[in-house]
Amino acid sequence: MTLTEEKKGESDHGQAGHHEGPSGLYRWLTSTDHKVIGKNYMYTAMVFLFIAGGMAMLIRTQLASPNGHFVSQQTYNELFTIHGSIMLYLFAGPFAFGGFANYLVPLQIGAPDMAFPRLNALSYWLYLTGGITMLLGFLTASGAAAFGWVGYAPLSSSTNSPGAGPDLWIVSIALVGFSGIFTGVNLVTTIFYLRAPGMTMFRMPIFTWNMLVTGLLILIAFPVLTAALIMLYADRHFGTVIYSVKGGGSPVLWQNLFWFFGHPEVYILALPFFGMVSEIFPVFSKKPVFGYKGLVFATLAIAGLSTGVWAHHMFTTGTVLLPFFSALSLLIAVPTGIKIFTWIGTMWGGQLNYKAPLTWAIGFIVAFTMGGITGVFLASPPIDFATHDTYFVVAHFHQVLFGSTIFAGFAGFFYWYPKLTGRMYREWLAKLQFWVVFIGFNVTFLPQYLLGLKGMPRRIAVYSPTDGFTFLNQISTVGGYLTGLGFVIFLVNMWISWKRPVPAGDNPWDGYTLEWATTSPPPSHNFTSLPPVRSTRPTWDRNHPEHADYKSPHVTEYAKKEVSSSEG
Amino acid sequence: MLNPQDPEVDGEMKQGHKKFTSLVRPRGVTSALAVATAALGLSSCTIPTFGAFKGATTQGQSTFHLFQGFALASIAVGGVTFLLLFYVMFRFRKKDESIPKQTHSNVPIEIMYTVIPIIIVVILFFFTVRVENKVVAVSPSPNQRVTVTAFQWGWKFYYPATNTTVIASGNTYPQLVLPQGETTTVTLVSKDVVHGFYIPAFNFSRYALPGFTNRFDFNPTTTGTFIGRCSQLCGLYHSEMLFSVKVISPAAFSSWTASQAGKVTA
Amino acid sequence: MKVEHKIYLGLGAFFSLIVIIYWLWAGESGGATMLLASALLGLVPGSYLGWWAKRMSQRPEDVDEPTVEQSSGSIGAFPTYTIWPFVMGMGAFMVALAMVFGSWTLVIGFAFIISAAISATLESKRGGVI
Numbered sequence: 008m009t010l011t012e013e014k015k016g017e018s019d020h021g022q023a024g025h026h027e028g029p030s031g032l033y034r035w036l037t038s039t040d041h042k043v044i045g046k047n048y049m050y051t052a053m054v055f056l057f058i059a060g061g062m063a064m065l066i067r068t069q070l071a072s073p074n075g076h077f078v079s080q081q082t083y084n085e086l087f088t089i090h091g092s093i094m095l096y097l098f099a100g101p102f103a104f105g106g107f108a109n110y111l112v113p114l115q116i117g118a119p120d121m122a123f124p125r126l127n128a129l130s131y132w133l134y135l136t137g138g139i140t141m142l143l144g145f146l147t148a149s150g151a152a153a154f155g156w157v158g159y160a161p162l163s164s165s166t167n168s169p170g171a172g173p174d175l176w177i178v179s180i181a182l183v184g185f186s187g188i189f190t191g192v193n194l195v196t197t198i199f200y201l202r203a204p205g206m207t208m209f210r211m212p213i214f215t216w217n218m219l220v221t222g223l224l225i226l227i228a229f230p231v232l233t234a235a236l237i238m239l240y241a242d243r244h245f246g247t248v249i250y251s252v253k254g255g256g257s258p259v260l261w262q263n264l265f266w267f268f269g270h271p272e273v274y275i276l277a278l279p280f281f282g283m284v285s286e287i288f289p290v291f292s293k294k295p296v297f298g299y300k301g302l303v304f305a306t307l308a309i310a311g312l313s314t315g316v317w318a319h320h321m322f323t324t325g326t327v328l329l330p331f332f333s334a335l336s337l338l339i340a341v342p343t344g345i346k347i348f349t350w351i352g353t354m355w356g357g358q359l360n361y362k363a364p365l366t367w368a369i370g371f372i373v374a375f376t377m378g379g380i381t382g383v384f385l386a387s388p389p390i391d392f393a394t395h396d397t398y399f400v401v402a403h404f405h406q407v408l409f410g411s412t413i414f415a416g417f418a419g420f421f422y423w424y425p426k427l428t429g430r431m432y433r434e435w436l437a438k439l440q441f442w443v444v445f446i447g448f449n450v451t452f453l454p455q456y457l458l459g460l461k462g463m464p465r466r467i468a469v470y471s472p473t474d475g476f477t478f479l480n481q482i483s484t485v486g487g488y489l490t491g492l493g494f495v496i497f498l499v500n501m502w503i504s505w506k507r508p509v510p511a512g513d514n515p516w517d518g519y520t521l522e523w524a525t526t527s528p529p530p531s532h533n534f535t536s537l538p539p540v541r542s543t544r545p546t547w548d549r550n551h552p553e554h555a556d557y558k559s560p561h562v563t564e565y566a567k568k569e570v571s572s573s574e575g
Numbered sequence: 576m577l578n579p580q581d582p583e584v585d586g587e588m589k590q591g592h593k594k595f596t597s598l599v600r601p602r603g604v605t606s607a608l609a610v611a612t613a614a615l616g617l618s619s620c621t622i623p624t625f626g627a628f629k630g631a632t633t634q635g636q637s638t639f640h641l642f643q644g645f646a647l648a649s650i651a652v653g654g655v656t657f658l659l660l661f662y663v664m665f666r667f668r669k670k671d672e673s674i675p676k677q678t679h680s681n682v683p684i685e686i687m688y689t690v691i692p693i694i695i696v697v698i699l700f701f702f703t704v705r706v707e708n709k710v711v712a713v714s715p716s717p718n719q720r721v722t723v724t725a726f727q728w729g730w731k732f733y734y735p736a737t738n739t740t741v742i743a744s745g746n747t748y749p750q751l752v753l754p755q756g757e758t759t760t761v762t763l764v765s766k767d768v769v770h771g772f773y774i775p776a777f778n779f780s781r782y783a784l785p786g787f788t789n790r791f792d793f794n795p796t797t798t799g800t801f802i803g804r805c806s807q808l809c810g811l812y813h814s815e816m817l818f819s820v821k822v823i824s825p826a827a828f829s830s831w832t833a834s835q836a837g838k839v840t841a
Numbered sequence: 842m843k844v845e846h847k848i849y850l851g852l853g854a855f856f857s858l859i860v861i862i863y864w865l866w867a868g869e870s871g872g873a874t875m876l877l878a879s880a881l882l883g884l885v886p887g888s889y890l891g892w893w894a895k896r897m898s899q900r901p902e903d904v905d906e907p908t909v910e911q912s913s914g915s916i917g918a919f920p921t922y923t924i925w926p927f928v929m930g931m932g933a934f935m936v937a938l939a940m941v942f943g944s945w946t947l948v949i950g951f952a953f954i955i956s957a958a959i960s961a962t963l964e965s966k967r968g969g970v971i
Contacts, residue, residue, distance in 0.1 A: 132930020
């Protein structure tokens with residue numbers, strides 16, 4: 008069934024889009040509504056987060072004592088491989104560009120749905136089945152893949168890693184890769200073609216801007232990954248020698264292909280979360296975002312630079328041009344720094360309302376700044392030689408990725424939870440969760456920097472009591488358990504919110520963007536009426552006409568015209 | 576380590592300090608940057624190690640000094656960022672329901688926080704390239720040569736001059752012997768998968784790649800025994816692919832090679 | 842449309858610059874190929890969007906202050922529910938499993954994918970303008 012959508016002006020009140028459709032399980036299977044698909048993505052991603060988080064607990068338990076025998080070395084290798092693979096392929100990305108972006112981008116630009124709703128639904132099913140495929144590895148006789156989430160050739164060849172587990176890993180990521188490409192196409196098309204009248208590109212919310220750039224990066228990076236995986240599959244099954252030295256192939260080629268995907272992927276994971284906090288800081292400071300255009304250009308600069316930095320993961324191969332990759336990798340710190348200062352500038356002079364979203368978002372700045380600064384260390388080849396593949400790197404990327412996906416991710420989740428469900432979460436539980444996770448997170452990962460500097464390599468299942476790693480590992484493990492406890496608090500919060508609902512209202516935060524101009528949760532096809540879009544903050548303009556953005560003279564060309572006509 | 580009583584050293588450091596204070600009017604980031612620059616360029620005696628190895632080779636020491644410089648620069652930049660953040664967090668807590676001034680942008684400030692990071696990055700890059708050239712330089716005429724072969728899960732060290740082989744066996748880990756104060760060129764290859772030849776105390780690691788030969792130099796400065804590890808996941812027993820490095824005096828080294836000539840230590 | 846055109850073209854131009862520097866300096870073909878592909882990914886759609894931007898009248902979403910006429914009319918037809926994406930997803934799942942376990946699910950999987958593709962296309966045609 009299809010419906011023709013009309014544009015909604017301010018005058019269209021009361022014409023509710025009431026569409027009869029199937030209900031229950033069949034509705035879940037057949038819906039092409041971006042909000043249903045977005046929520047499916049979000050909740051599925053959270054299930055994967057809990058699965059991979061549970062694996063992290065097992066990993067930390069193994070490392071709590073030297074010569075740990077909690078799990079076997081083979082199991083340990085499988086655990087960190089699938090932990091990393093789930094977190095990067097099945098949680099962080101899909102949570103953001105499948106979940107949040109799907110749900111929010113059409114709402115923020117005033118569109119009735121994504122541009123290709125059927126393709127959108129297909130993306131979700133490919134993602135879900137891809138995720139199941141990856142987990143099936145644990146049920147096979149030879150176990151899951153055990154070559155790390157990077158799957159370096161030739162360790163991932165059929166002789167070094169035989170069995171069905173690695174094959175399941177390959178096809179699983181290929182499925183998720185196609186799902187990501189479809190979502191990327193959908194996002195870019197939606198943002199380019201379905202904006203509401205008056206929603207010019209430079210009036211789009213920063214979150215939508217970031218999702219546009221994420222979409223472009225997906226289109227650059229994911230096809231490379233999928234192609235690399237198909238070649239790996241061919242090597243394993245059809246006797247090709249693309250990554251094998253024996254037939255004249257090159258194992259380094261895999262690393263080049265993988266990281267050409269892998270580094271833009273880091274920004275694919277991070278940019279949506281940057282976008283989320285860029286929405287949260289202004290609303291909870293009661294100010295517009297500081298330096299809107301600077302933020303947009305910083306995002307585009309990150310997109311541009313991110314494709315030229317892949318080989319900083321390969322400094323120690325001895326095969327790459329060190330100064331080129333070092334220069335670009337150092338340079339990418341600049342737009343990232345601009346973003347951090349922009350967020351501080353947004354809060355400057357504001358009225359900071361410390362609700363859970365703001366608290367989590369500030370936690371994100373703290374974690375991300377530390378992770379970003381240690382990233383600058385790793386952009387310097389000599390320092391990378393000393394710390395590459397050690398816990399220094401583990402600590403660095405967990406601060407960056409955990410910082411983005413969990414701190415900014417939960418900031419976003421709590422911020423939009425009223426919109427998603429029409430209900431309020433419990434404020435004190437969300438804050439309690441924040442403090443437990445924040446302390447646990449730092450206790451887990453700060454000692455790992457020291458472990459790395461002391462020379463503890465990553466991905467080792469056992470270490471010796473004489474290495475001097477024991478104490479720091481024990482601290483890290485305690486921190487890990489504490490972090491795990493924080494997520495139990497989250498489950499309690501959700502359970503209470505579900506059992507004893509507190510209605511949230513349509514716009515509990517005095518939000519600025521169009522999603523707050525509709526009901527919570529929004530009706531199917533989103534809007535019964537749209538406020539006129541005359542600035543980056545249409546909902547703010549409507550609710551605070553005396554402080555409306557289009558009235559301040561320097562904001563838009565439109566405003567200038569208005570001023571000059573009133574003078575004349 | 577330099578002696579603070581030594582007038583020459585003291586003078587040098589003072590001079591350096593004076594130069595930097597006169598160069599920059601103390602302003603948060605820039606002055607901190609100057610300190611970092613001083614650390615990169617000058618002696619690093621009084622600067623803490625920040626948990627890193629000091630480096631038991633000349634190459635490793637250069638890396639260590641670079642690391643210290645980066646650490647100081649990052650403390651300065653991170654410190655400024657966190658100070659700003661904490662100031663904002665406490666200073667601008669919500670007081671009432673009034674609507675604050677709706678500031679959209681401030682171009683001079685935006686330019687400032689774009690240009691200053693670029694300057695910092697350029698300085699860091701300059702020192703990076705200097706140290707990098709030192710660390711990756713391969714001498715055309717080294718004193719010693721050794722070929723390291725990585726395999727699942729062990730190491731083989733081969734000294735072509737004396738046809739000596741040391742290889743992993745059972746529970747004992749192989750030992751790489753290097754002369755102190757001399758240049759040894761290491762030729763690194765892998766027999767099967769990608770391994771990481773990593774000596775933490777030397778602040779150095781390099782992948783052992785199948786089908787590609789890596790070469791690099793060590794100039795050990797201190798005698799002693801250091802642990803070596805495989806840093807890149809290479810399969811089931813990756814955690815146990817250890818070796819040790821023993822740095823001995825050139826005289827001891829030559830008597831060791833003489834005693835081991837033609838032998839295979841398994 | 843002009844902004845969209847400039848974003849693509851700008852990224853394409855930057856990647857072109859990078860690929861030239863990389864090719865001349867590093868001379869490594871794998872990375873240069875991927876960078877070249879990225880540059881084309883920016884330049885080709887960028888030129889296409891620019892070509893259209895010149896030929897079409899300004900869209901209401903690019904206007905600072907759209908008129909009432911511009912703010913009304915049809916956006917397009919959107920499906921509310923359809924089973925075919927699910928069928929296609931399950932087909933892809935079966936094909937993926939067949940690639941690992943080499944079983945008969947390959948045939949069923951392709952049957953699912955093809956029938957879902959045909960049905961979704963017909964459904965979309967019946968539904969009117971998209």
